[in-house]
Amino acid sequence: MPRPEVYRTIAAVRAASRQARSRGKLVGLVPTMGALHEGHASLIRRAADECGHVIVSIFVNPIQFDDLGDLSRYPRTRDADLEVCAACGATAVFCPSEAEMYPRGRPLTRVSVSGLTDCLCGATRPGHFDGVATVCTKLFAICEPDKAYFGEKDYQQLLVVKRLVADLNLPVEIVPCPLVREPDGLALSSRNARLSSEERAEALAISRSLFAAIELFERGERSVDALVDAVRSPLTELSLGEVDYVELLGADDLSPIDRVDRNAVLAVAVRFPSARLIDNVLLSA
Amino acid sequence: MPRPEVYRTIAAVRAASRQARSRGKLVGLVPTMGALHEGHASLIRRAADECGHVIVSIFVNPIQFDDLGDLSRYPRTRDADLEVCAACGATAVFCPSEAEMYPRGRPLTRVSVSGLTDCLCGATRPGHFDGVATVCTKLFAICEPDKAYFGEKDYQQLLVVKRLVADLNLPVEIVPCPLVREPDGLALSSRNARLSSEERAEALAISRSLFAAIELFERGERSVDALVDAVRSPLTELSLGEVDYVELLGADDLSPIDRVDRNAVLAVAVRFPSARLIDNVLLSA
Numbered sequence: 430m431p432r433p434e435v436y437r438t439i440a441a442v443r444a445a446s447r448q449a450r451s452r453g454k455l456v457g458l459v460p461t462m463g464a465l466h467e468g469h470a471s472l473i474r475r476a477a478d479e480c481g482h483v484i485v486s487i488f489v490n491p492i493q494f495d496d497l498g499d500l501s502r503y504p505r506t507r508d509a510d511l512e513v514c515a516a517c518g519a520t521a522v523f524c525p526s527e528a529e530m531y532p533r534g535r536p537l538t539r540v541s542v543s544g545l546t547d548c549l550c551g552a553t554r555p556g557h558f559d560g561v562a563t564v565c566t567k568l569f570a571i572c573e574p575d576k577a578y579f580g581e582k583d584y585q586q587l588l589v590v591k592r593l594v595a596d597l598n599l600p601v602e603i604v605p606c607p608l609v610r611e612p613d614g615l616a617l618s619s620r621n622a623r624l625s626s627e628e629r630a631e632a633l634a635i636s637r638s639l640f641a642a643i644e645l646f647e648r649g650e651r652s653v654d655a656l657v658d659a660v661r662s663p664l665t666e667l668s669l670g671e672v673d674y675v676e677l678l679g680a681d682d683l684s685p686i687d688r689v690d691r692n693a694v695l696a697v698a699v700r701f702p703s704a705r706l707i708d709n710v711l712l713s714a
Numbered sequence: 715m716p717r718p719e720v721y722r723t724i725a726a727v728r729a730a731s732r733q734a735r736s737r738g739k740l741v742g743l744v745p746t747m748g749a750l751h752e753g754h755a756s757l758i759r760r761a762a763d764e765c766g767h768v769i770v771s772i773f774v775n776p777i778q779f780d781d782l783g784d785l786s787r788y789p790r791t792r793d794a795d796l797e798v799c800a801a802c803g804a805t806a807v808f809c810p811s812e813a814e815m816y817p818r819g820r821p822l823t824r825v826s827v828s829g830l831t832d833c834l835c836g837a838t839r840p841g842h843f844d845g846v847a848t849v850c851t852k853l854f855a856i857c858e859p860d861k862a863y864f865g866e867k868d869y870q871q872l873l874v875v876k877r878l879v880a881d882l883n884l885p886v887e888i889v890p891c892p893l894v895r896e897p898d899g900l901a902l903s904s905r906n907a908r909l910s911s912e913e914r915a916e917a918l919a920i921s922r923s924l925f926a927a928i929e930l931f932e933r934g935e936r937s938v939d940a941l942v943d944a945v946r947s948p949l950t951e952l953s954l955g956e957v958d959y960v961e962l963l964g965a966d967d968l969s970p971i972d973r974v975d976r977n978a979v980l981a982v983a984v985r986f987p988s989a990r991l992i993d994n995v996l997l998s999a
Contacts, residue, residue, distance in 0.1 A: 439883055443885065533881075536881040536882075537827050537828050537829045537830060537877055537881060538825065538826070538827045538828075538847070538877060538878045538881035538882055539825070539826050539827075539828070540823065540824070540825050540882070541823070541824050541826065542822050542823045542824075543822050543823075543824070544822045545822060562823070563882075566851075566882050567881075567882050567883050570882055570883045570884045570885060571883045573885070592822055592823060593823045596818075596821040596822060596823035596852075597823055597825070597848075597851050597852055597855055598724055598852050598855045598856045599855045600728065600855060600858070
């Protein structure tokens, strides 16, 4: 497996992308904040299946953190990340410094997506999705990808990015990829590494409660209240974790629904002392 | 002079731009709202000098109007506009419908540039520069120009666009072009067509007062108060026009200054019953 080229400057990664395209290659981008796990690996492999030039960006984007403690404790595992990129078929890794991405500090220019960002994580993480939308717009402009790969784990982020691409006519196709779980059900997250063993054991209740709701749904339950309650009830009994939200919303636009008579997303966030975890399942009506 | 090709869809204008680039041509974009005058013509000619494929976009962008009356009265002169485009060397004209640009109505996604937009026109036209920044981001993504041409007449707009391009790493060079005046000094504007002959006669006081301030400056005056007063005093005596603002600010970032010891812009807005007019001059320290 050839090592991917590592780029630290915007000019260099853009030039490489243009050169690849001029040789007839499709350009794929997998935007990440590093601390790569099997979820990221699945995105990179998918990109490598579909594109001849695959850029993995690794940048812990400060402007999307609403909690400076979370930013400073965000795991950074550069050498291991490069191994993952190589093993999964990335041809380029873009590791810019903060000064390269934000040479004048916090940028005056912000991209924001209203409507989609008032609920779920948007309600408790002010500015988070503006930071995501802004850095994704920058990464698309820098790397000029034909396709960009996003996990359904961050479901609201996926919708925000799809919407901004549509609204701003950005010439990139957003490819959603399934959430990846540990064998015991825990949704993969870079923040899982911060959990104590007690927290991790409790965190299993999140996916367990979502799976229970799927079973209810498959047996015919369509009431949003009943399905949400099936998730919330077991989670309120946790001793370390505190429920941030449990919501069941329209899958295409996160609009409130009473009954699951169209595709919906059942999404959860739970705050543990060491990390806030999110998870979701899709219910296909 | 060959007639430029007229495109009404995003897909078609983008395809033509990509084809031109693949043939080794530079792509230039002149974003306009139509009602083209000699100011626009100078932008198009400059673009045609520098680029092999010159797109003039003509789109009266509803989301940048804070005043619906101004939007409905904005002059629309399509046939004459196409003549100007042809005569000045444009190779493509992009005339999208509102539904093509905003298929879901007002977009959820907004691009905004803070700091630069609190003063001058930003102070009295809420949302105006967000609308400008959003439509320019769209037009750059649609047309994929190497260079885009903006007049210094809309000086604040020029700085906003330059800043968003820098902050979002958009791969386009912004080319500023000088303001163009009537022989009697009036700054060219599509809105001039709405002025009564009385208003137009009064409006000459705007450029006259700016020229007087330049003369003071050239004789050594560096006090912002004195230079602003040289513009404001004659304008307060107008019977039809009402001063919206007279400001003298740093030319690179519109920051307040006390003395003109760096490059500065002296900018004016005057509200007449039929139209609000703006004008400015640059003072080089």
